[in-house]
Structure formats: structure tokens, C-alpha cells
Amino acid sequence: MKICVLPGDGIGPEIMAQALRVLDALRTDGLPFETETAHLGGCAVDATGVPLPDETLKLAKAADAVLLGAVGGPQWDALPREKRPERGLLGIRKELNLFANLRPAILYPELANASSLKPELVAGLDIMIVRELTGDIYFGQPRGIEVRNGERVGYNTMIYSESEIRRIGKVAYEIARKRGGKLCSVDKMNVLECTQLWRDVMIEMAPDYPDVTLSHMLVDNAAMQLVKNPKQFDVVVTGNIFGDILSDEAAMLTGSIGMLPSASLDENNKGMYEPCHGSAPDIAGKGLANPLATILSVAMMLRYTFSQEAAAQRIETAVKSVLAQGYRTGDIFEPGTRKVGTIEMGDAVIAAL
Amino acid sequence: MKICVLPGDGIGPEIMAQALRVLDALRTDGLPFETETAHLGGCAVDATGVPLPDETLKLAKAADAVLLGAVGGPQWDALPREKRPERGLLGIRKELNLFANLRPAILYPELANASSLKPELVAGLDIMIVRELTGDIYFGQPRGIEVRNGERVGYNTMIYSESEIRRIGKVAYEIARKRGGKLCSVDKMNVLECTQLWRDVMIEMAPDYPDVTLSHMLVDNAAMQLVKNPKQFDVVVTGNIFGDILSDEAAMLTGSIGMLPSASLDENNKGMYEPCHGSAPDIAGKGLANPLATILSVAMMLRYTFSQEAAAQRIETAVKSVLAQGYRTGDIFEPGTRKVGTIEMGDAVIAAL
Ligand SMILES: CC(C)[C@H](C(=O)O)[C@@H](O)C(=O)O
Numbered sequence: 001m002k003i004c005v006l007p008g009d010g011i012g013p014e015i016m017a018q019a020l021r022v023l024d025a026l027r028t029d030g031l032p033f034e035t036e037t038a039h040l041g042g043c044a045v046d047a048t049g050v051p052l053p054d055e056t057l058k059l060a061k062a063a064d065a066v067l068l069g070a071v072g073g074p075q076w077d078a079l080p081r082e083k084r085p086e087r088g089l090l091g092i093r094k095e096l097n098l099f100a101n102l103r104p105a106i107l108y109p110e111l112a113n114a115s116s117l118k119p120e121l122v123a124g125l126d127i128m129i130v131r132e133l134t135g136d137i138y139f140g141q142p143r144g145i146e147v148r149n150g151e152r153v154g155y156n157t158m159i160y161s162e163s164e165i166r167r168i169g170k171v172a173y174e175i176a177r178k179r180g181g182k183l184c185s186v187d188k189m190n191v192l193e194c195t196q197l198w199r200d201v202m203i204e205m206a207p208d209y210p211d212v213t214l215s216h217m218l219v220d221n222a223a224m225q226l227v228k229n230p231k232q233f234d235v236v237v238t239g240n241i242f243g244d245i246l247s248d249e250a251a252m253l254t255g256s257i258g259m260l261p262s263a264s265l266d267e268n269n270k271g272m273y274e275p276c277h278g279s280a281p282d283i284a285g286k287g288l289a290n291p292l293a294t295i296l297s298v299a300m301m302l303r304y305t306f307s308q309e310a311a312a313q314r315i316e317t318a319v320k321s322v323l324a325q326g327y328r329t330g331d332i333f334e335p336g337t338r339k340v341g342t343i344e345m346g347d348a349v350i351a352a353l
Numbered sequence: 354m355k356i357c358v359l360p361g362d363g364i365g366p367e368i369m370a371q372a373l374r375v376l377d378a379l380r381t382d383g384l385p386f387e388t389e390t391a392h393l394g395g396c397a398v399d400a401t402g403v404p405l406p407d408e409t410l411k412l413a414k415a416a417d418a419v420l421l422g423a424v425g426g427p428q429w430d431a432l433p434r435e436k437r438p439e440r441g442l443l444g445i446r447k448e449l450n451l452f453a454n455l456r457p458a459i460l461y462p463e464l465a466n467a468s469s470l471k472p473e474l475v476a477g478l479d480i481m482i483v484r485e486l487t488g489d490i491y492f493g494q495p496r497g498i499e500v501r502n503g504e505r506v507g508y509n510t511m512i513y514s515e516s517e518i519r520r521i522g523k524v525a526y527e528i529a530r531k532r533g534g535k536l537c538s539v540d541k542m543n544v545l546e547c548t549q550l551w552r553d554v555m556i557e558m559a560p561d562y563p564d565v566t567l568s569h570m571l572v573d574n575a576a577m578q579l580v581k582n583p584k585q586f587d588v589v590v591t592g593n594i595f596g597d598i599l600s601d602e603a604a605m606l607t608g609s610i611g612m613l614p615s616a617s618l619d620e621n622n623k624g625m626y627e628p629c630h631g632s633a634p635d636i637a638g639k640g641l642a643n644p645l646a647t648i649l650s651v652a653m654m655l656r657y658t659f660s661q662e663a664a665a666q667r668i669e670t671a672v673k674s675v676l677a678q679g680y681r682t683g684d685i686f687e688p689g690t691r692k693v694g695t696i697e698m699g700d701a702v703i704a705a706l
């Protein structure tokens with residue numbers, strides 16, 4: 001089991017260190033992991049001049065899974081577009097063909113107070129957002145900024161083919177089948193032809209999944225319904241840009257994005273796993289960051305890439321138990337709980353394993 | 354002062370009737386309104402075969418302002434794209450050049466409980482979202498669904514020119530100047546060139562508005578920040594599709610979209626005014642709908658098109674006073690308040706005028 005480790009920028013290295021300790025604990029237990037570390041994002045720009053060096057891409061391609069910390073930071077914001085850290089992220093997604101982004105939005109009972117929403121609306125929240133990750137307006141051609149009739153014009157292309165929609169649809173239907181059996185496809189079919197095709201294909205696939213109830217929602221309504229009554233959702237499937245917006249909105253409903261992992265998968269369950277939160281440059285290097293989302297990303301990796309369901313659940317149970325014991329990093333701290341730093345949180349998870 | 358009245362579908366006619374009674378009360382007071390009524394949306398399809406009949410467009414063009422109820426309903430959902438009610442809406446926006454959509458998200462203190470969010474996070478919420486309404490991926494060419502390499506492909510074009518961005522920027526800067534002096538421009542410049550130009554132009558305009566503090570936010574982060582801490586925003590300006598999503602999310606933060614009006618303006622303050630909520634087919638014709646958003650749309654019309662600030666405030670004060678008196682339609686009812694229907698709510702506002 002070969003894992004390519006990309007700590008990245010900001011708090012990335014700190015949280016990754018704790019995730020690797022958890023992996024190590026499992027290795028001692030008999031799971032034969034090998035890891036290799038490389039640069040992605042701002043640190044790669046500093047080391048090599050580009051955000052996704054060939055060496056990193058080679059290692060990532062050769063590995064079974066990629067574990068990523070976080071990329072980005074203000075010191076790289078002024079760089080030209082193709083050198084910015086997030087280009088590295090977009091590049092590795094596309095190069096590894098990681099078209100299926102799974103973004104769970106789960107509210108742990110112990111953290112219910114952290115939500116902006118009233119507890120009765122979010123207690124027990126458990127949504128899985130399935131976002132298409134290698135198509136749509138993110139990669140569509142033509143794109144650019146150019147002068148037309150004497151003024152600048154900026155343009156991008158939203159585009160999906162039937163086969164792209166079908167393969168993300170398959171992932172979403174299969175996840176819905178293993179969960180609550182409800183799949184909500186989000187589009188803007190009343191305005192965008194591209195998403196009309198999206199809806200058509202989702203409907204065409206429905207007969208293959210008689211055990212899944214398919215519904216449709218317009219993206220503006222979905223943004224509202226997530227606020228109004230988030231628990232109405234089980235699995236949500238949508239395109240890259242709508243998924244970017246809605247998965248962040250859904251994550252924030254929990255109030256604790258420091259807890260949320262994500263997986264980005266290709267057609268053979270190879271995947272890249274990363275926390276949903278960013279690189280938090282403001283607290284980087286201070287030992288304050290919450291490593292739990294990265295640790296939970298390890299659990300997702302064990303589940304989706306390595307089919308080690310028992311080991312995945314062991315990590316998830318350990319995380320629940322440290323929460324129950326009252327351990328909290330600053331981002332999820334409330335009076336009456338026990339404030340710890342990044343390393344102590346890692347210690348607590350390992351102890352609970 | 355010529356007003357074109359488009360009651361539309363569903364609850365549209367009921368709520369419009371109350372808004373017109375309020376207008377009538379002001380007419381008796383000396384404001385010389387003339388109104389003419391026409392069909393838009395589903396009712397227009399039924400009457401004429403198209404959602405935006407020429408006759409309607411002619412009346413709307415000849416008027417100083419348009420007052421719209423709501424359009425759409427399930428009975429027209431199966432129609433081909435170009436005949437659906439929302440085509441009428443998109444058509445009239447484009448034909449009248451209504452590029453500036455103002456969508457306030459205001460939480461009335463009396464209705465604080467209606468919000469999904471904890472009261473301390475939303476009490477006193479007052480955001481103005483300025484959404485560009487006649488450009489972007491809504492109208493961009495090329496667009497369509499076609500067969501390429503043996504499979505269907507759906508595509509749309511996101512596009513903005515410098516002058517389009519500049520004219521909506523001007524509206525937003527000027528509104529920010531009259532409000533709290535804070536303008537947040539929302540884009541996805543880290544991925545989309547189109548919105549990189551958007552950000553560039555917003556920055557280029559800043560020196561003309563030294564009294565306004567400009568900030569920028571990525572759309573995914575904006576969707577999060579609206580949930581996390583909505584009161585950080587004063588005026589938000591963004592493109593058509595991001596504005597569609599964020600303005601609905603912001604509206605739902607208040608928990609009472611039955612209260613929210615909107616304005617869509619051209620370059621000469623001609624405008625179309627409509628409630629943010631939809632046509633609510635489920636309660637149509639039952640006398641249950643909340644007419645306050647439509648009545649408040651009349652206030653916006655008086656302010657923006659007719660520069661009758663005093664009359665606008667008179668309506669707004671009357672609405673606040675009926676809320677303070679405890680009048681509530683079903684959508685905003687809570688125990689201890691007085692449940693009324695559409696007409697009684699209209700009566701109460703007129704009495705409070
Ligand atoms: C950093 C950015 C390019 C990226 C995206 O938009 O996909 C991020 O927001 C995400 O959701 O992973």
C-alpha cells in the first residue's frame with residue numbers, strides 16, 4: 001500500500017504529522033504502508049518554481065493513494081495564475097483523473113453548539129455531497145481574457161458530456177444505495193442547457209437504481225434548503241462549480257470544518273484525501289491546528305482506496321471517543337471542555353485507537 | 354407615473370391585489386399613478402401561447418416601472434424550454450436592460466425566531482446584495498446541447514465585458530456609499546478568468562470611491578461566511594449566477610422570505626419590482642399568502658424609480674408597525690401572534706399607513 005504524502009503549506013505539515021502518527025500506529029498493527037513525501041502548492045513553488053513539480057506528479061501517479069494537507073497562503077497570492085498554489089491542486093486532480101469528490105458534512109453531537117444553526121435543525125446532520133471534480137467550467141475551453149471591440153472581455157465555458165455525467169452519477173447512486181437511499185441532483189436546468197443534460201442523464205440512470213429515490217433541486221433553492229432544513233438531504237450530487245459552493249456551505253452548517261475530511265477518487269478507487277479546511281496561515285507553525293479532519297481523511301483512504309473498513313471505523317471511533325472525553329483544539333473549544341494543541345490531539349487519538 | 358402591473362401566476366394575483374390597494378391609498382394622497390395590467394409567465398402562456406407576449410413587452414417598455422407578482426407553477430414545467438414561465442422573466446429583464454438586481458436581506462426584530470440561525474448571529478441583519486442580471490452564463494453564447502463524438506454534450510458560456518462589470522460596479526459602489534461604506538465583491542478568480550476580470554475592474558474603480566472600503570471574497574468562502582457570520586456584510590456585489598445562489602442563501606438566513614422585496618434597475622432608474630419568494634402554487638387562491646414582500650416592493654419602486662423617499666418610508670414604517678402589532682400570515686406565524694390572511698394583512702398595512 002503505497003501512499004504519497006503531500007503536507008503542503010500553512011498548517012499542512014503540522015496536521016499531516018499527526019495523521020502519519022495515526023497511520024504508523026496502524027502499521028504496527030499489521031497494515032503494510034509505505035509513504036513517500038513530496039511538495040505541492042506554495043512550498044513546491046518555493047522549492048522548484050512550479051506548484052505541481054513533475055517529481056510530485058510521478059510519485060502521486062505511482063502511489064495507490066495521496067494524502068494531502070492543505071495548500072496556499074498570502075505570500076503566493078501575487079504570483080501569476082499558473083504559478084499559484086491552487087493550480088497545483090487543480091493540476092493533480094486533473095492529471096490523476098480524480099473526478100469524484102466526496103465531501104461529508106457531519107455534525108458530531110458533542111460539537112452541536114459550534115453550528116450557527118439552531119441545534120434542533122442540525123443535530124445528527126449527516127449529508128454526503130458528491131461533487132464532480134475534473135470537468136465543468138473549471139476546465140472548459142475556450143477560456144481567457146481578451147480585447148474585443150476595444151474593451152476587455154473575460155469568458156469561461158461550462159461543459160459536461162454525457163459520459164462525464166454518467167460516471168459521477170454512478171458514484172453518487174452507489175453511495176446513496178449504501179446510505180439512506182435518497183439522492184438529490186442539483187442543477188440550474190431552467191437556465192443552463194449544460195445542466196439540463198445533467199438532469200436528463202441522472203433521470204436516464206434511475207431505472208438501474210430502483211432502490212434509490214432520485215430528486216432534483218435548482219441550485220439557488222439548494223442553497224436555501226441547506227439553511228432552512230439541512231437534514232432533508234442524504235446524498236447530493238452536482239457539478240464542479242455548484243459543488244464547490246454548496247459543499248462549503250454544507251460544511252459550514254456544522255460549524256466545525258476542522259472536523260471534515262474529503263476524498264477525491266478516480267475510476268479505480270485510487271484517491272486523494274484531504275481535510276476540507278484550508279491552510280490557515282494565521283495559525284501555522286503554532287501547534288494550534290485541529291488535526292482531526294486529516295486523521296479522518298486517513299480513515300476515508302482506508303475505506304475507499306484500501307477497502308479496510310474495520311481500520312477506517314477504528315479511527316472514526318477513536319475520534320468520537322476523544323471528543324466524548326472532552327479534548328478540543330481552539331477551533332472547536334467551548335468552556336467546560338479541555339483545550340489541547342495539535343500534538344496533544346494526535347496523542348489522544350492514538351491513545352484511543 | 355406609469356406602472357405596468359404583472360400579477361403572474363400562483364399567489365401572484367392575490368399578493369398583487371394588496372400591493373395595489375396600498376398604491377391606491379397613496380394615490381388618494383396625491384401621488385398620480387396610472388396602472389395597466391398584463392400577462393407574464395404561465396398565465397401568458399395560457400392566454401397567448403408565449404410567456405412574454407409582445408403586448409406585455411410594449412406596455413412594460415412604455416411604463417416607468419413594472420410591478421411583478423411571481424411566475425411559474427408545475428402545470429408549465431413540462432413545456433419546452435422557450436415556453437416556460439421563467440423565460441418570460443429572463444426575457445423581460447433582458448429586453449428592459451434591467452442589469453442591476455438589488456436584493457436586500459433584512460431580518461425584522463419581531464421575526465428573529467423565524468431564522469434557522471441562532472438569534473445572536475442574525476439579529477439586526479441588513480445586507481444588500483447587488484446582483485448583475487443581464488449578463489454572465491445566463492445569456493452567454495455559444496450555448497446548447499449537441500452530439501459530439503457520438504455522445505451528447507451540454508455547454509454554456511460565462512462572459513462579462515469590462516463595461517458590463519463597470520456599470521454594475523457603479524451601482525454597488527453608490528449604494529455602499531449611502532449605506533455602511535463597505536462593499537464586498539464576490540468572484541472565483543482563482544479558477545475563472547471571467548471573474549478575474551470582474552475583480553480587476555472592481556479594483557480599478559476603487560479610487561473613485563475613497564469613502565467605500567472594497568473587499569473581495571471567493572464565492573465558496575462567501576457561501577460559508579453567510580452562514581458563519583452574516584453580519585460581517587454590508588453590500589455584496591457579484592455576477593448573475595453567483596448572485597442567484599448567494600442572494601437566495603442570504604434571503605433564507607432571515608427565515609422569512611415572505612418579507613423580502615427586490616428591485617431590478619436599468620441605467621435610468623427604470624425598474625421592475627418583485628417579491629423574492631416564488632409563486633407558491635401549493636397555497637395559491639387560498640388567501641393565505643404573505644403580501645408584505647410585494648408591498649415592500651412598492652416601497653422600493655417609490656424610492657428607486659420615482660424618488661419618493663418619504664412615501665417609501667411611509668410604507669416601510671407601516672409594515673414594521675403591523676409586525677409590531679402582532680399581525681402574521683401563516684409563513685411567519687408563531688404562537689402568541691395574530692394569524693391573518695392575505696387580505697387582512699393588506700387591511701392592516703393600509704390602516705397603519
Ligand atoms: C482552491 C480551489 C481551486 C478549490 C476549488 O475551487 O476546487 C477549493 O475551493 C476546493 O473546494 O477544493
Ligand SMILES: CC(C)[C@H](C(=O)O)[C@@H](O)C(=O)O
Nearest residue numbers: 190191220439440442443597
Ligand atoms: C426563475 C429563475 C430563472 C430566476 C433566476 O435564476 O434568475 C430566479 O431564480 C431568480 O433569482 O429570480
